Amino acid sequence: MRRFLLLLMLCASGAMAAAKPQPLEIRVTAGADPYVTQLLELALSYQSRPAILKPVAGIPTQSRAVRLLGKPSGIDVFWSVTSRTREQHALAVRIPLVKGLLGYRVLFIAASRAADFVDIKHWGQLQPVLFGLRHDWPDREVFELNGLQVVAFHDTEKAMSMLSSKRLDVVPLDILAAGDFSSRSDIMVQPQLLIHYPSAVYLFVDKANTELHALLQKGLEQAIADGCFEWLFRRHFARQLEQLDLAGRTRLNLPNPTLSAETPLSRSELWYQPGKYNDNNNTQTNQTEHGSHVAPHPHCLPVKP
Incomplete structure (x- = not known):
């Protein structure tokens, strides 16, 4: 009986191991900015299946990166300033990564x-x-x-x-x-x-990869809703923005005819506005010696200072 129970337990553990999903491997350009990498990891963390980013070297230009999306020797995700032309060649996740x-x-x-x-x-x-x-x-x-x-x-x-x-x-x-x-x-x-001028850096995927597009779109929206997006943004850029004092400069505004009609300009929480406090509705702020920052939601991934 003991031997039978041991065999049963081994079979059950083997079945559980076999059922464990393999990590989703997502290829990205090597040498990526840490903020974008952490934002990608954050967006992917909302799904149950684990995901890992695999850096791919040897992609020197933005135009080449777009051409290599979805290719066997290419990448799965690329990020760049958007335009109507770029959105014709790749599928854009229309969340501005650095808030304009x-x-x-x-x-x-x-x-x-x-x-x-x-x-x-x-x-x-x-x-x-x-x-x-x-x-x-x-x-x-x-x-x-x-x-x-x-x-x-x-x-x-x-x-x-x-x-x-x-x-x-x-x-x-x-x-x-x-x-x-x-x-x-x-x-x-x-x-x-x-x-x-209005400008957005988007994540782009191959037009055929609608599954990855939906995954990233949903993850970023969840990060916006629970405050983790804003928390990560301020962790990386708040001090630099305070030093630049953009609100104190003479602003020369240009129209941007290259933007598509689908650009989410009406969603104020997605855009940085100098001189205005622009927070998500679910975040809390505290004052520190470095200025205001967002208290992270428990879900927010830990990142290095």
């Missing part, structure tokens, strides 16, 4: 030309200015469609040298990337001006 922050651009200029930008008050005054934008940024089209002069570059470091040698007038970088070049003495961030 990449639509806020500070102006890098040659330090020797600081006086040339002091009296600018509206974006129409920028039409004679020669802007440098990377060739594969969807933002390049935003500037071009607004009648601004654009030179496409492939390397941001070289673009900064072009600023210094006066082959470019302005390199408008998003506020999250601006700190990477702030230590140079020959260039500077213009201290009063801020270009803004």
Whole structure:
């Protein structure tokens, strides 16, 4: 009898092991920003099946990443600033991952030309200015469609040298990337001006992969509802945004003709608004020495400071 019970237990444990679902493997570009990686992991954590992210190296450009979505030697998820064209080639999860922050651009200029930008008050005054934008940024089209002069570059470091040698007038970088070049003495961030246009960074999947699309959409919506999305966003960006003081700058607003009609502009909780407290309805805030932060929901994944 004992031997029979032991055999029964072994069979039951084997059956349970066999029934345990294999982790869902999701291929992403190697070297991804930690915030996006953690947000992806958060979105996937709401499902019962475990999921792991597998980094894939050797994908140097955004256009190549889009082409490799769903391919056997490619990736499953890609994230980028959206446009109507990009949404025609891939399936977008229409939740702006960084709450529109990449639509806020500070102006890098040659330090020797600081006086040339002091009296600018509206974006129409920028039409004679020669802007440098990377060739594969969807933002390049935003500037071009607004009648601004654009030179496409492939390397941001070289673009900064072009600023210094006066082959470019302005390199408008998003506020999250601006700190990477702030230590140079020959260039500077213009201290009063801020270009803004509606812009969203979305997750994209292959058009045929509707199952993964639904999984990510549902997970992000759940993270918004329970406050974990806002908590993670502030954990990464709150201090930097406070230091930038975007509300104190002269904002030059550009329309963005590249956005699709499905962009969720009416959902205020999805967008960062300088000078306004913009919280989800289920989060709580506390004051700390670093300013306000969101008290995490018990479900929120632990992340490194």
